[in-house]
Every structure is written in structure tokens, then in C-alpha cells.
Amino acid sequence: MIVANLKQIKSDVPAAVTVVAVSKTKPVDAIQQAYNAGHLDFGENKVQELCQKQETLPKDIRWHMIGHLQRNKVKYIAPFVHLIHGVDSERLLNEINKQGAKNNRIIDVLLQIHIAEESTKFGFSYEEAEAILSKANAFENVRITGLMGMASYTDNNGQLTSEFSGLQDFYIKLKESNNWTTLSMGMSNDYKLAVSLGSTMIRVGSLIFGSRN
Numbered sequence: 001m002i003v004a005n006l007k008q009i010k011s012d013v014p015a016a017v018t019v020v021a022v023s024k025t026k027p028v029d030a031i032q033q034a035y036n037a038g039h040l041d042f043g044e045n046k047v048q049e050l051c052q053k054q055e056t057l058p059k060d061i062r063w064h065m066i067g068h069l070q071r072n073k074v075k076y077i078a079p080f081v082h083l084i085h086g087v088d089s090e091r092l093l094n095e096i097n098k099q100g101a102k103n104n105r106i107i108d109v110l111l112q113i114h115i116a117e118e119s120t121k122f123g124f125s126y127e128e129a130e131a132i133l134s135k136a137n138a139f140e141n142v143r144i145t146g147l148m149g150m151a152s153y154t155d156n157n158g159q160l161t162s163e164f165s166g167l168q169d170f171y172i173k174l175k176e177s178n179n180w181t182t183l184s185m186g187m188s189n190d191y192k193l194a195v196s197l198g199s200t201m202i203r204v205g206s207l208i209f210g211s212r213n
């Protein structure tokens with residue numbers, strides 16, 4: 001099932017779009033199945049769970065931290081994390097830079113932009129993101145490689161379209177000057193729309209691994 005689901009999703013999107021298989025709450029053998037079929041990108045949203053899975057699973061897995069990240073937990077994932085999607089404050093960016101230096105690596109991150117209507121979702125406004133970008137050169141051990149956004153929890157296509165295309169416009173405007181490669185948007189329910197609006201990376205959980213409790 002897992003492998004077939006993944007195959008289906010990959011066939012739905014251009015080959016250049018990275019599918020991050022969101023394995024949060026799912027056991028390691030579910031991840032192992034996808035890995036055995038050649039999949040390497042997995043996403044988790046809890047640091048402790050991410051670290052436990054990273055310890056037991058193959059070392060060439062690319063781990064994506066997709067959830068809200070607390071500053072005091074950056075140190076646990078800094079040695080190995082492939083991409084941190086949810087950077088939503090300058091203080092967090094500072095801490096990632098510090099831990100990157102300690103681990104002698106440059107950590108790739110995305111700035112999370114608040115595009116949803118719900119106030120519960122984290123992220124910068126477009127104005128705040130531009131302010132951060134103007135200071136980004138000061139960070140030697142962190143590299144901002146693009147943007148991430150989570151649309152509203154709705155099946156209103158018009159609203160989803162306007163949220164995704166707003167993010168797409170902002171991404172396109174700043175892409176060249178910042179050497180960006182990655183626009184992370186789209187989940188199980190909206191990844192096709194997100195890809196049609198320029199997403200280069202989708203984060204899909206339940207459609208691959210089944211629903212979570």
C-alpha cells in the first residue's frame with residue numbers, strides 16, 4: 001500500500017517536484033518499506049520522534065523537520081537534519097546558525113510564511129520575511145533555500161488558490177536574488193493545486209501512510 005501510494009503521487013507530479021513523505025506518528029517499519037522502494041525524503045514534526053527514528057533507520061535518509069521548532073531543541077537535530085521547513089523567527093534562525101557552526105555544517109532552512117486565514121498557524125508575514133532576508137548574509141552556518149507555507153484547512157478551492165498563488169508571487173519575486181531552489185507547499189488534500197501553482201516540494205502524509213489517529 002505505502003509503496004503504491006507513493007508511486008501514484010510521484011506519477012501525479014513532475015519529476016522535479018520533491019515528495020517529502022510525512023511519517024509522523026507512523027512506525028519505523030512503514031518508513032523502511034518506502035525506503036526499500038528507493039524513497040529517501042521523510043518529514044517529521046516532533047524532535048524527539050525524529051531523533052529516535054533517525055537513530056534506528058538508514059543513515060542516507062534525508063530528514064525534513066516540518067513542524068514548529070523550539071529553539072532549545074535545535075541542538076538535537078542540527079547534526080543530521082536535511083532541511084528545516086518551519087523557520088518562523090529571527091531568534092530561531094540565530095540558534096540554527098549557532099548549532100550549524102558547532103556541527104561544522106551549513107544547515108538549509110525555509111522561511112515559513114503565514115498564508116492561512118487561521119491565526120493558529122505559524123509563520124512570517126511577507127514584510128517580516130523581507131526584513132529577515134536583508135540580514136540573512138550575517139548567518140554563515142544557515143542557508144535560506146526558499147519558502148514554506150501551509151494553506152487554510154478548507155476545501156474552498158478559490159481560497160486555497162489565492163493563498164498558494166500569493167506565496168508563489170512572493171517566491172518568484174525574490175527567487176533569483178536569493179538563489180532559492182525550494183517552494184514547499186502542498187499536502188495530501190491540496191498537493192495537485194499547489195504544484196500547479198509552482199510548488200517544488202510537497203509534504204504528503206496521510207495519502208501515503210494512511211490517516212493518523
Ligand SMILES: *Cc1c(COP(=O)(O)O)cnc(C)c1O
Pocket residue numbers: 022024045066067150187188189203204205206207
Ligand atoms: C502533518 C503535516 C503534513 C502532512 O499532512 P497530510 O495532510 O497528512 O498530508 C504536511 N505539512 C506539515 C507541516 C504537517 O505538519
